[in-house]
Amino acid sequence: MSLVKVTIDQIEVEVEAGTTILNAARIIGGNIVPPAMCYYSKLEGSGGKCRTCLVKVAQGSAKDPRPMPKLMPSCRTLVQDGMVVQNITSPEVMEARKAITEFLLINHPLDCPVCDQAGECHLQDLSYDHGLADTQTVEDRRTFAPIDIGDKIKLHMNRCILCYRCVMVADQLTDHRVHGVLGRGDHCEISTHILKAVDNDFSGNMIDVCPVGALTDKTFRFKSRVWFTKPFDAHRECTKCIGKVVLWKKGDEILRVTGRKDKYGELEEFICNDCRFEHKEPNDWQIEGPRKIERHSVIGQNHYEKL
Amino acid sequence: MAQQILLKNSDVPGLASFEVYRKLGGYASVEKTLKNFTPDQVTDEVKKSGLKGRGGAGFPAGMKWSFLDKSTSNPRYFVCNFDESEPGTFKDRHIGQLNPHQLIEGMILGSYALGARTSYIYIRGELFYVLRIIEKAIEEAYANGFLGKNILGSGYSLDLYCHPGAGAYICGEETALIESLEGKRGNPRIKPPFPAIVGLYDCPTVVNNVETIANLPWIMNNGAEAYAAIGVGNSKGTKLISACGHINKPGIYEIELGLPVEEFIYSDEYCGGIRNGNKLKAVVAGGSSVPILPAELILKTAKGEPRLMSYESLAEGGFETGTMLGSGGFIVMDETTCIVKNLLTFSRFYHHESCGQCSPCREGTGWMERILHRIENGHGTMKDIDLLVSISKHIEGNTICPLGDAAAWPVASAIRHFRQEFEDHVKLQKCPLSK
Amino acid sequence: MQNNTNISEFNTETLELVNRIISRYPEGRQKSAILPVLHIAQSENSGWLSSETMDYVASLLQIQPIEVYEVASFYSMFNLQPVGNCMIEVCQTGPCWLNGAEDILAHFEKRLGIKPGETTADGQFSLKAVECLAACGNAPVIQVGIEYHEKMTTGKADELLEKWQSENKCSHTNPYL
Numbered sequence: 001m002s003l004v005k006v007t008i009d010q011i012e013v014e015v016e017a018g019t020t021i022l023n024a025a026r027i028i029g030g031n032i033v034p035p036a037m038c039y040y041s042k043l044e045g046s047g048g049k050c051r052t053c054l055v056k057v058a059q060g061s062a063k064d065p066r067p068m069p070k071l072m073p074s075c076r077t078l079v080q081d082g083m084v085v086q087n088i089t090s091p092e093v094m095e096a097r098k099a100i101t102e103f104l105l106i107n108h109p110l111d112c113p114v115c116d117q118a119g120e121c122h123l124q125d126l127s128y129d130h131g132l133a134d135t136q137t138v139e140d141r142r143t144f145a146p147i148d149i150g151d152k153i154k155l156h157m158n159r160c161i162l163c164y165r166c167v168m169v170a171d172q173l174t175d176h177r178v179h180g181v182l183g184r185g186d187h188c189e190i191s192t193h194i195l196k197a198v199d200n201d202f203s204g205n206m207i208d209v210c211p212v213g214a215l216t217d218k219t220f221r222f223k224s225r226v227w228f229t230k231p232f233d234a235h236r237e238c239t240k241c242i243g244k245v246v247l248w249k250k251g252d253e254i255l256r257v258t259g260r261k262d263k264y265g266e267l268e269e270f271i272c273n274d275c276r277f278e279h280k281e282p283n284d285w286q287i288e289g290p291r292k293i294e295r296h297s298v299i300g301q302n303h304y305e306k307l
Numbered sequence: 308m309a310q311q312i313l314l315k316n317s318d319v320p321g322l323a324s325f326e327v328y329r330k331l332g333g334y335a336s337v338e339k340t341l342k343n344f345t346p347d348q349v350t351d352e353v354k355k356s357g358l359k360g361r362g363g364a365g366f367p368a369g370m371k372w373s374f375l376d377k378s379t380s381n382p383r384y385f386v387c388n389f390d391e392s393e394p395g396t397f398k399d400r401h402i403g404q405l406n407p408h409q410l411i412e413g414m415i416l417g418s419y420a421l422g423a424r425t426s427y428i429y430i431r432g433e434l435f436y437v438l439r440i441i442e443k444a445i446e447e448a449y450a451n452g453f454l455g456k457n458i459l460g461s462g463y464s465l466d467l468y469c470h471p472g473a474g475a476y477i478c479g480e481e482t483a484l485i486e487s488l489e490g491k492r493g494n495p496r497i498k499p500p501f502p503a504i505v506g507l508y509d510c511p512t513v514v515n516n517v518e519t520i521a522n523l524p525w526i527m528n529n530g531a532e533a534y535a536a537i538g539v540g541n542s543k544g545t546k547l548i549s550a551c552g553h554i555n556k557p558g559i560y561e562i563e564l565g566l567p568v569e570e571f572i573y574s575d576e577y578c579g580g581i582r583n584g585n586k587l588k589a590v591v592a593g594g595s596s597v598p599i600l601p602a603e604l605i606l607k608t609a610k611g612e613p614r615l616m617s618y619e620s621l622a623e624g625g626f627e628t629g630t631m632l633g634s635g636g637f638i639v640m641d642e643t644t645c646i647v648k649n650l651l652t653f654s655r656f657y658h659h660e661s662c663g664q665c666s667p668c669r670e671g672t673g674w675m676e677r678i679l680h681r682i683e684n685g686h687g688t689m690k691d692i693d694l695l696v697s698i699s700k701h702i703e704g705n706t707i708c709p710l711g712d713a714a715a716w717p718v719a720s721a722i723r724h725f726r727q728e729f730e731d732h733v734k735l736q737k738c739p740l741s742k
Numbered sequence: 743m744q745n746n747t748n749i750s751e752f753n754t755e756t757l758e759l760v761n762r763i764i765s766r767y768p769e770g771r772q773k774s775a776i777l778p779v780l781h782i783a784q785s786e787n788s789g790w791l792s793s794e795t796m797d798y799v800a801s802l803l804q805i806q807p808i809e810v811y812e813v814a815s816f817y818s819m820f821n822l823q824p825v826g827n828c829m830i831e832v833c834q835t836g837p838c839w840l841n842g843a844e845d846i847l848a849h850f851e852k853r854l855g856i857k858p859g860e861t862t863a864d865g866q867f868s869l870k871a872v873e874c875l876a877a878c879g880n881a882p883v884i885q886v887g888i889e890y891h892e893k894m895t896t897g898k899a900d901e902l903l904e905k906w907q908s909e910n911k912c913s914h915t916n917p918y919l
Binding site: 391393397468472489550551595638659 | 766768771773774775776777778780781803805809812813816817818819820834835836837839840841872873874875876877878879880881885888889890917918
């Protein structure tokens with residue numbers, strides 16, 4: 001594989017040809033990494049939709065140094081040798097990101113106080129970093145009634161940002177997708193159309209890939225704020241998946257089981273519903289030790305650092 | 308009388324039938340081309356003609372063809388974009404309805420040049436009656452050996468089919484059209500890759516507008532030089548202008564590019580002036596998405612030169628004082644028109660047609676419509692006017708496909724040129740022009 | 743009463759048409775036929791697409807039902823709720839508005855006693871406000887089934903309504919036939 005040089009916010013890095021700007025930035029790490037609400041490295045075809053990761057390409061490549069005329073989605077734009085990218089060093093990018101954040105919020109219910117995702121919500125993080133203090137909208141927000149899709153997953157469509165990740169999970173991890181994006185424009189919704197249970201061994205991963213509180217774990221519903229639970233790495237012998245999970249405990253009680261996520265909130269491995277929903281007893285699991293959660297959520301960051 | 312390439316025989320009765328079309332010299336270009344030209348030579352002719360895409364973007368057609376990936380053994384596809392839906396634009400319907408064989412003849416030439424063995428005409432679902440006319444014409448073309456296996460003994464074979472849409476402006480965007488043709492939602496694809504590399508069924512594909520394709524027979528019959536001799540500057544050939552709104556003679560006109568706008572609006576040969584002897588207030592010159600211009604800027608450029616119906620002249624002055632030729636949808640408004648209300652209908656349109664895939668367009672188009680609704684109905688504030696400008700600016704350039712720009716430009720330009728009218732709505736707390 | 747019966751299956755003639763349409767697309771790409779087949783299915787199911795109708799289309803095209811729901815709900819010509827026997831679609835976008843589309847729509851509302859999106863109590867008429875029908879030169883424009891009616895006036899609307907009433911006009915006939 002040939003290597004190419006790319007400069008992002010004045011930091012130079014060498015990456016394999018075919019790498020996206022976003023992944024090149026993740027190799028550098030730190031605060032120059034653009035936020036990504038829809039891209040998910042393990043889901044083919046994801047990205048390009050939310051537009052939060054837009055960056056400025058100030059120089060296309062060494063060969064063709066012209067700047068790209070528009071801001072580019074860093075998750076879907078491949079680096080070229082000699083490319084120069086501006087993320088947090090571009091006022092234009094920061095203004096666009098602020099605007100995108102606002103777009104994502106104008107129809108969001110802002111119901112964090114009653115949302116199970118609070119504390120590990122990527123939209124919360126985004127708003128904290130790029131949101132306005134006040135709203136500029138006066139109209140009613142779009143609303144949908146929460147529904148159960150299957151007996152273990154709750155769908156709060158009001159909170160959805162239409163990243164399509166859960167649709168891709170169903171397409172790429174399961175045999176028969178029964179839910180999808182219905183409607184058009186701002187009437188789009190995640191739905192099964194006729195009440196159908198999303199029922200297969202890997203459907204629970206839809207919860208983990210959801211960047212917001214649109215898909216939540218019914219077995220954990222209103223049990224605790226996540227920042228009052230302690231995460232532990234644990235594993236078990238499982239015939240369906242790798243069996244490596246994070247247990248979220250309060251005292252001795254296992255309140256929730258999730259996959260293990262990296263610092264960008266992406267699952268390291270997808271896990272099966274058996275591990276996720278059916279094993280909540282301490283002796284179901286070999287506990288490896290406390291899981292260090294990377295600085296991530298506005299609410300979560302202080303707490304986990306103390307663990 | 309201007310050169311007529313597309314409308315020449317429009318009033319000949321029965322033009323839609325093979326017999327009449329053939330008698331008038333139809334399909335001669337296919338005979339000539341399959342005999343005397345290699346596919347690459349056809350592409351070269353189209354390149355030399357200077358023909359630009361007539362759907363709105365104005366990208367040189369021959370250059371678009373030359374991007375087609377010919378290195379793979381995959382099939383290649385040629386697709387006609389007949390999803391005509393841009394408000395103010397109704398020229399393609401005219402071709403499909405009255406002169407379907409000229410479109411088919413062009414499809415054969417384009418398919419031959421690109422090496423396509425199967426081609427599709429994607430036609431908006433509302434125009435099903437036109438689809439039926441074209442399907443009948445296709446049947447006749449098969450029966451007479453111009454479609455199907457071994458056309459005219461040339462060894463070249465082509466199948467041509469119509470495909471109906473079902474109500475979605477976004478499918479006029481070529482990658483959304485391809486998705487729709489594949490039986491999916493009309494969500495535009497994220498580019499690159501472009502269709503010339505990865506298009507229909509992941510194969511190299513060219514998508515061209517109806518009018519673009521209908522020009523091909525004339526170009527092959529008369530030569531690229533003859534086509535390039537028509538027009539002005541880089542605006543070669545003729546253009547169909549569909550004129551509507553407050554004019555005496557709404558309709559479809561074929562002009563030689565370079566015609567003065569003033570002549571187009573006021574001459575009896577074209578629009579015949581403003582209805583009821585009213586004063587011209589504003590024009591949207593190239594379909595609803597292009598910037599609106601007030602009378603003084605559509606008739607003359609900011610430099611005081613006469614504005615011409617050409618790609619360059621209409622764009623003169625950039626978006627500050629100019630606009631675009633776009634699709635040729637020419638919407639004329641007289642002094643009685645409320646610019647805010649007209650804009651509200653455009654914004655409602657773009658809100659309705661947003662696919663919902665990317666957040667600026669999905670959320671921003673509806674937001675703009677709601678604010679305009681408030682202003683038009685007397686509930687707006689001065690801050691709302693600036694907010695509209697800011698939303699439009701934040702949508703523009705930040706979306707997956709050009710629908711975002713198409714929604715943003717009308718808003719930005721209406722406020723740029725008619726700010727006073729927006730402020731009057733706010734001050735009076737009602738529409739100053741409402742009855 | 744609205745007619746909300748469900749088609750069970752296409753007859754032989756319609757199936758032949760559907761198969762002919764499917765054959766226009768490459769092998770394994772039969773999903774491409776979804777829009778034409780949904781148009782046909784809607785016309786055979788009293789002008790709307792019920793879940794059962796969509797499931798049937800899914801089985802014809804050998805795809806998952808959700809793939810049909812996703813597509814059907816995207817395109818504005820498909821009705822996912824029962825509609826009247828005769829659907830009147832009134833264009834309301836810029837050029838039609840400039841030429842009095844609001845008066846035409848208001849006239850239909852008054853004559854039928856319904857708002858856009860509604861159906862008359864006898865199930866005969868539905869009214870729909872639609873976006874640009876690409877016939878702006880003859881604005882204002884309405885569409886009924888595959889017919890366009892252009893340069894509309896309130897007088898013309900009355901004439902048409904009378905005609906449609908007397909002939910019990912049905913707007914959802916198979917668009918291919």
